[in-house]
Amino acid sequence: MYVSWRKTLTEDLHCQYFEGQVYYTLNVLHEDIDNPDQRISQDVERFCRQLSSMASKLIISPFTLAYYTYQCFHSTGWLGPVSIFGYFVIGTVVNKMLMSPIVSKLVQQEKLEGDFRFKHMQIRVNAEPAAFYRAGRVEHMRTDRRLQSLLQTQRELMGKELWLYIGINTFDYLGSILSYVVIAIPIFSGVYGDLTPTELSSLVSKNAFVSIYLISCFSQLIDLSTTVSDVAGYTHRIGELQETLLNLSRQWKDHYLEAKTSWDLDKWGLDSSRSEEEMVPEDTAFLLERVTLAVPSSGKLLIKDLNLKISQGNNLLIVGNTGTGKTSFLRVLSGLWESTQGSVSMLTCFGPHGVVFLPQRPFFTDGTLREQVIYPLKEIYPLSGSADDERILRFLELAGLSDLLARTGGLDQQVDWNWYDILSPGEMQRLSFTRLFYLQPRYAVLDEATSALTEEVEHELYHTCIHLGMTLISVGHRTSLERFHSWILRLCGGGRWELTKNESTKCLLANKGC
Numbered sequence: 001m002y003v004s005w006r007k008t009l010t011e012d013l014h015c016q017y018f019e020g021q022v023y024y025t026l027n028v029l030h031e032d033i034d035n036p037d038q039r040i041s042q043d044v045e046r047f048c049r050q051l052s053s054m055a056s057k058l059i060i061s062p063f064t065l066a067y068y069t070y071q072c073f074h075s076t077g078w079l080g081p082v083s084i085f086g087y088f089v090i091g092t093v094v095n096k097m098l099m100s101p102i103v104s105k106l107v108q109q110e111k112l113e114g115d116f117r118f119k120h121m122q123i124r125v126n127a128e129p130a131a132f133y134r135a136g137r138v139e140h141m142r143t144d145r146r147l148q149s150l151l152q153t154q155r156e157l158m159g160k161e162l163w164l165y166i167g168i169n170t171f172d173y174l175g176s177i178l179s180y181v182v183i184a185i186p187i188f189s190g191v192y193g194d195l196t197p198t199e200l201s202s203l204v205s206k207n208a209f210v211s212i213y214l215i216s217c218f219s220q221l222i223d224l225s226t227t228v229s230d231v232a233g234y235t236h237r238i239g240e241l242q243e244t245l246l247n248l249s250r251q252w253k254d255h256y257l258e259a260k261t262s263w264d265l266d267k268w269g270l271d272s273s274r275s276e277e278e279m280v281p282e283d284t285a286f287l288l289e290r291v292t293l294a295v296p297s298s299g300k301l302l303i304k305d306l307n308l309k310i311s312q313g314n315n316l317l318i319v320g321n322t323g324t325g326k327t328s329f330l331r332v333l334s335g336l337w338e339s340t341q342g343s344v345s346m347l348t349c350f351g352p353h354g355v356v357f358l359p360q361r362p363f364f365t366d367g368t369l370r371e372q373v374i375y376p377l378k379e380i381y382p383l384s385g386s387a388d389d390e391r392i393l394r395f396l397e398l399a400g401l402s403d404l405l406a407r408t409g410g411l412d413q414q415v416d417w418n419w420y421d422i423l424s425p426g427e428m429q430r431l432s433f434t435r436l437f438y439l440q441p442r443y444a445v446l447d448e449a450t451s452a453l454t455e456e457v458e459h460e461l462y463h464t465c466i467h468l469g470m471t472l473i474s475v476g477h478r479t480s481l482e483r484f485h486s487w488i489l490r491l492c493g494g495g496r497w498e499l500t501k502n503e504s505t506k507c508l509l510a511n512k513g514c
């Protein structure tokens with residue numbers, strides 16, 4: 001099942017994120033891996049250590065260089081220092097030639113690594129909105145694409161580094177021979193003709209190849225031992241991570257197998273082998289029977305014994321104080337949380353023929369304006385992603401975002417910005433509505449989707465939704481929303497709720513009354 005640890009890491013993280021486990025299972029290991037602050041501080045620490053070691057070498061080098069040049073001059077005359085310096089210059093030029101492509105590759109690798117980490121952070125921060133969109137597969141694909149290009153660059157970098165290492169080792173090796181040659185020339189030219197064999201051998205030993213070679217071997221061994229210890233540390237860490245992910249994966253399989261099959265993305269309604277009638281047999285989207293809901297981590301009771309049927313044409317507004325469980329109720333509807341008791345049935349599918357959730361925090365992926373609007377369709381079904389430009393432009397206009405097209409430079413213009421940085425909260429909500437108009441589902445679940453907009457804009461957007469034939473399930477605080485809804489579910493905290501028909505604002509059902 002696990003092809004490689006990298007694949008495992010990506011797949012399992014996404015499983016956790018997108019199949020609703022995120023609320024229960026993010027643990028210290030994930031925190032650690034995806035925590036950029038920690039990563040940056042580690043990088044800075046490592047960099048500082050390297051810097052201080054480099055600085056100490058730089059300070060000492062001129063003295064040692066001067067001393068050994070004098071020693072070399074003393075035993076070999078001008079020939080020694082000149083040939084060593086010449087050899088050094090040639091080596092530097094060769095090294096420079098081998099290093100130049102590595103530097104640019106390293107820069108590219110750093111950038112791609114940053115992109116990959118950013119993507120993980122984006123998913124992590126937006127796990128819930130992404131899960132509401134059922135965007136697991138598309139985000140998995142996008143993240144995997146980044147990982148693959150990072151790995152590709154790393155492979156290329158390794159190839160280039162191989163040549164550099166060959167160059168460095170050859171340089172070291174020839175360097176040690178050179179030191180031998182340098183002493184050999186004066187010996188054979190008779191400079192040391194008056195020395196006894198013992199003195200001569202002691203002189204040769206002084207400059208011997210072995211000592212230089214041994215030093216270089218030892219330094220390499222020391223370098224290697226640091227690398228080995230690093231690798232051992234990483235291996236241990238990865239082993240821990242893999243074990244944890246395996247455990248989570250097992251738990252996830254036990255608890256969510258049933259849920260996964262019933263929420264499969266094939267039910268998005270774009271599978272041409274299924275007819276619409278097959279997928280949506282009823283005009284009812286959700287059926288709740290004696291549902292009791294509590295916060296999974298704390299057990300805080302939010303809703304008790306709720307019976308509810310949400311069917312086409314019956315727009316439902318969910319209201320209540322903060323923290324009474326409005327969003328949690330939507331989580332249960334979307335299958336992200338399980339109800340404590342009772343049954344929640346979703347009788348429709350996700351997507352254009354069924355239900356689309358607009359989460360409280362708008363979610364945007366990386367990519368072009370078109371990709372934001374049609375999200376998450378294109379990546380899952382590339383063929384069906386050949387979207388109708390006119391429709392997109394019309395919906396952008398209806399959402400009041402015509403100027404965005406000019407800002408991006410076109411629907412398919414690649415942008416290097418983060419959408420969260422360049423859009424205001426209101427614009428983000430408008431863009432989410434553009435997406436909703438484009439998908440045109442039969443049921444739209446809107447979690448405070450107009451909180452950053454004026455009442456007039458809210459009116460226009462809701463009006464368009466209704467005009468496009470959507471049945472709305474909204475969460476909101478404004479009374480202006482009531483006019484678009486025929487039913488109002490008021491959550492009162494402590495499990496109490498009240499369901500009223502809007503026309504008469506008469507309470508029809510309640511458990512203990514609010």
Ligand SMILES: Nc1ncnc2c1ncn2[C@@H]1O[C@H](COP(=O)(O)OP(=O)(O)OP(=O)(O)O)[C@@H](O)[C@H]1O
Nearest residue numbers: 023295297300320321322323324325326327328329
């Ligand atoms: N992921 C979570 N893990 C643990 N507790 C949570 C989580 N999300 C929400 N809660 C808790 O569940 C309760 C209901 O939260 P919920 O987000 O449903 O409230 P809400 O009615 O939508 O509030 P608001 O109007 O502020 O959006 C709160 O007490 C909250 O602290």
